[in-house]
Amino acid sequence: MTEEDKDVKTIRCTQCAAEFSDAEAEGITRCPKCGDPSVPMLISDDVTVKVNWHELHVLCVFAENWARKVDEDMKDDSPIKHLLNIMCIAERLQRQHPDKAPLTLFSEIRQLRKDVAESDDMSGVKIVTDIDSDDKLGL
Numbered sequence: 001m002t003e004e005d006k007d008v009k010t011i012r013c014t015q016c017a018a019e020f021s022d023a024e025a026e027g028i029t030r031c032p033k034c035g036d037p038s039v040p041m042l043i044s045d046d047v048t049v050k051v052n053w054h055e056l057h058v059l060c061v062f063a064e065n066w067a068r069k070v071d072e073d074m075k076d077d078s079p080i081k082h083l084l085n086i087m088c089i090a091e092r093l094q095r096q097h098p099d100k101a102p103l104t105l106f107s108e109i110r111q112l113r114k115d116v117a118e119s120d121d122m123s124g125v126k127i128v129t130d131i132d133s134d135d136k137l138g139l
């Protein structure tokens with residue numbers, strides 16, 4: 001490894017997207033920035049994929065729901081915040097196309113709450129769900 005190679009970022013945190021070189025990542029078991037203990041991604045695995053937004057929405061919603069169930073079932077037995085990881089991934093995807101509809105139910109409900117609050121026609125409408133609760137993210 002040359003001195004230049006030591007500074008090349010090779011891995012990225014799945015949760016916060018912080019990037020680290022091999023030298024920076026050596027021996028660590030959690031992201032130094034956010035503390036996430038889940039497996040990081042190899043930056044060399046970045047790809048461009050043609051996908052329909054609806055397909056991506058379906059994948060994100062199913063991943064979101066499964067992650068929510070796993071977090072609820074495991075409660076405090078796992079240091080990994082699965083739903084938060086899925087939401088962070090979906091958020092990075094969403095930022096690539098901010099004009100498109102939300103990719104997760106969490107984000108759809110948040111958008112709906114905002115739309116209702118800003119609409120005179122929907123005054124009195126109450127949205128009853130905890131799908132978009134920050135508590136579910138383990139924050």
Ligand SMILES: [Zn+2]
Binds near residue numbers: 031032035
């Ligand atoms: Zn991180």
